[in-house]
Amino acid sequence: MSSTREKRHKPRLIVHTGDGKGKSTAAFGMGLRSWAQGWNVGVYQFVKSGKWKVGEKLAYETLAKAHEDNGVGGSIFWYTLGEGFTWLRSNDHTDQQSLAQEGWDLVKKHLAEEKNRLYILDEFNHVLSRGWLDIDEVIDTLGRRTGNQNVVITGRKAPKKLIDVADLVTSMDKIKHPFDKGERGQAGIEW
Amino acid sequence: MSSTREKRHKPRLIVHTGDGKGKSTAAFGMGLRSWAQGWNVGVYQFVKSGKWKVGEKLAYETLAKAHEDNGVGGSIFWYTLGEGFTWLRSNDHTDQQSLAQEGWDLVKKHLAEEKNRLYILDEFNHVLSRGWLDIDEVIDTLGRRTGNQNVVITGRKAPKKLIDVADLVTSMDKIKHPFDKGERGQAGIEW
Numbered sequence: 001m002s003s004t005r006e007k008r009h010k011p012r013l014i015v016h017t018g019d020g021k022g023k024s025t026a027a028f029g030m031g032l033r034s035w036a037q038g039w040n041v042g043v044y045q046f047v048k049s050g051k052w053k054v055g056e057k058l059a060y061e062t063l064a065k066a067h068e069d070n071g072v073g074g075s076i077f078w079y080t081l082g083e084g085f086t087w088l089r090s091n092d093h094t095d096q097q098s099l100a101q102e103g104w105d106l107v108k109k110h111l112a113e114e115k116n117r118l119y120i121l122d123e124f125n126h127v128l129s130r131g132w133l134d135i136d137e138v139i140d141t142l143g144r145r146t147g148n149q150n151v152v153i154t155g156r157k158a159p160k161k162l163i164d165v166a167d168l169v170t171s172m173d174k175i176k177h178p179f180d181k182g183e184r185g186q187a188g189i190e191w
Numbered sequence: 192m193s194s195t196r197e198k199r200h201k202p203r204l205i206v207h208t209g210d211g212k213g214k215s216t217a218a219f220g221m222g223l224r225s226w227a228q229g230w231n232v233g234v235y236q237f238v239k240s241g242k243w244k245v246g247e248k249l250a251y252e253t254l255a256k257a258h259e260d261n262g263v264g265g266s267i268f269w270y271t272l273g274e275g276f277t278w279l280r281s282n283d284h285t286d287q288q289s290l291a292q293e294g295w296d297l298v299k300k301h302l303a304e305e306k307n308r309l310y311i312l313d314e315f316n317h318v319l320s321r322g323w324l325d326i327d328e329v330i331d332t333l334g335r336r337t338g339n340q341n342v343v344i345t346g347r348k349a350p351k352k353l354i355d356v357a358d359l360v361t362s363m364d365k366i367k368h369p370f371d372k373g374e375r376g377q378a379g380i381e382w
Contacts, residue, residue, distance in 0.1 A: 012369065012380055016213065020361040025220035026213035030380065032220075033246030037379035055224030059254060062263055066253045073253065117379065150380060167374075169367040170211040175360035178203065183358075188228035188308065189203055189221065189341060 010167075012150045013142060017125055017158035018171035026172070027120045027152045028056045034150070035063050035073040039117035042110060043078045046103055047123035047155075052080065055191055077116070079106060100132040114147040125155025128162065135161050201358075203341045204333060208316055208349035209362035217363070218311045218343045219247045225341070226254050226264040230308035233301060234269045237294055238314035238346075243271065246382055268307070270297060291323040305338040316346025319353060326352050 014030075016023035031041050043060065045053070057078060064076040081103035104127075110116060128135055139161055142151060153162065163169050185191065205221075207214035222232050234251065236244070248269060255267040272294035295318075301307060319326055330352055333342060344353065354360050376382065 010369075010374060010377075012377075014380075015366075017366075018364070021359065022207065022213055022217035022220075022361050022363065026217040026363075027220070028223060029213075029216035029218070029220035029247065032250035033382055034379045036246035036249040039379050055227035056220065058227040058264065059223035059250075062257045063250060063253055066257065073249065163366065166367060167369045167372075168212065169365075170213050171364045171366050172211075172213065172217075173209070173362045173364055175206075175208075175354065175362050176357060177360075178201075178358045183201060186201075186203075188225045188230055189205075191224060 011145070011148050012152075012167045013165065014150070014152040014168045015125070015158050015162060015166045016152065016154045016170055016172060017156060017163075018173045019156060020172035020174040021177070022172045023154040023156075024053070024056075024122050026170075027122065027154050028053075028060075030152060031060070031076075031118060031120055032063075034118035035067075035076060037074065037117075039074040040115060041074060041076045041118045041120070042116035043076070043120045043122060044103055044107055044124070045078075045080045045122045046100060046127050053122075053191065055188070074117075079103070081106075096130075097132040100127045103127075104133055104138065108141055111141065111145045111149060114149060117148055117150060119149065119151045121151065121153045123155040124153045125158045125162070127155075128159050129155075129157040135159055138162075139165055202336070202339050203343075203358045204356065205341070205343040205359045206316070206349050206353060206357045207343065207345045207361055207363060208347060208354075209364045210347055211363035211365040212368070213363045214345040214347075215244070215247075215313050217361075218313065218345050219244075219251075221343060222251070222267070222309060222311055223254075225309035226258075226267060228265065228308075230265040231306060232265060232267045232309045232311070233298075233307035234267070234311045234313065235294060235298055235315070236269075236271045236313045237291060237318050244313075244382065246379070265308075270294070272297075287321075288323040291318045294318075295324055295329065299332055302332065302336045302340060305340060308339055308341060310340065310342045312342065312344045314346040315344045316349045316353070318346075319350050320346075320348040326350055329353075330356055
């Protein structure tokens with residue numbers, strides 16, 4: 001029978017999916033809490049998104065600097081996979097697949113080292129749903145992670161196999177969206 | 192016919208509702224983008240939640256300090272309504288209603304002054320769904336707000352009247368939650 005302490009510290013596998021807004025945004029919001037606890041937080045961007053999450057990145061860099069300078073909060077490491085490559089311009093799935101594999105190999109290395117206490121695998125569902133990685137190997141690796149390592153995976157179309165093994169799954173569902181009315185995204189809100 | 196610039200700058204009324212996680216968390220994630228644009232961000236906590244969002248608050252304080260010290264990002268103002276009062280202990284709805292009114296009066300004052308460019312009205316749906324404020328007056332005030340003021344309202348049970356006038360509505364829906372298995376919340380993840 002596990003103690004209260006053990007229950008409280010059970011590391012989580014969290015999935016944010018659905019066709020609505022807020023999947024990544026809520027993951028980055030969750031990262032604020034992990035940072036505030038003094039945890040190491042790792043962000044792994046698996047898909048080049050519209051504006052590369054410039055706002056979140058500036059905020060996270062600022063929080064990481066506050067940790068370095070004043071010891072407040074924890075460390076933050078931000079990895080943009082395939083940066084410098086022609087990710088979005090390439091229509092060659094082999095390239096995207098090898099970048100995805102490279103990114104996942106980095107995550108696996110860090111999990112083995114117990115580098116972080118929170119991993120944000122941003123848009124990783126996209127990679128999984130495209131079949132660019134072996135889903136069984138991914139789930140096996142996540143399931144065998146040691147220590148106190150929490151993982152949050154975002155993106156549409158989370159595979160059922162992932163949902164089955166996750167601890168917490170939330171679907172962000174679109175009720176109404178201004179783009180439906182032909183409005184455009186704006187700095188400060190969408191990026 | 193509005194120009195592209197005008198379209199891009201149309202201020203948004205955003206609602207995060209549903210029974211899942213991530214409603215407030217995504218709002219605080221959105222605040223990172225607004226802060227990064229140099230906007231004034233105002234947080235108005237309408238309901239005393241479990242741990243008072245201590246992690247988000249520390250992160251926001253750190254970002255606000257970075258703005259003051261180094262000019263990066265924007266200002267952040269954080270208002271915890273009813274702080275010092277016995278909000279949760281009180282079962283007297285009149286007290287909660289008067290605190291809600293006090294909080295809303297503060298938001299109205301700031302909207303009239305165009306104090307912020309993003310308003311996070313955290314758990315305001317709770318206040319509205321309880322009927323503690325006049326929903327028609329709230330909607331009228333929000334609809335007549337001037338300038339470039341974006342508002343995001345979080346909480347379960349968003350009233351239909353609010354959804355009808357909102358620009359962007361997302362429902363965070365629970366697919367799976369560890370508390371269902373009897374697990375407890377933990378620092379760094381839930382607060």
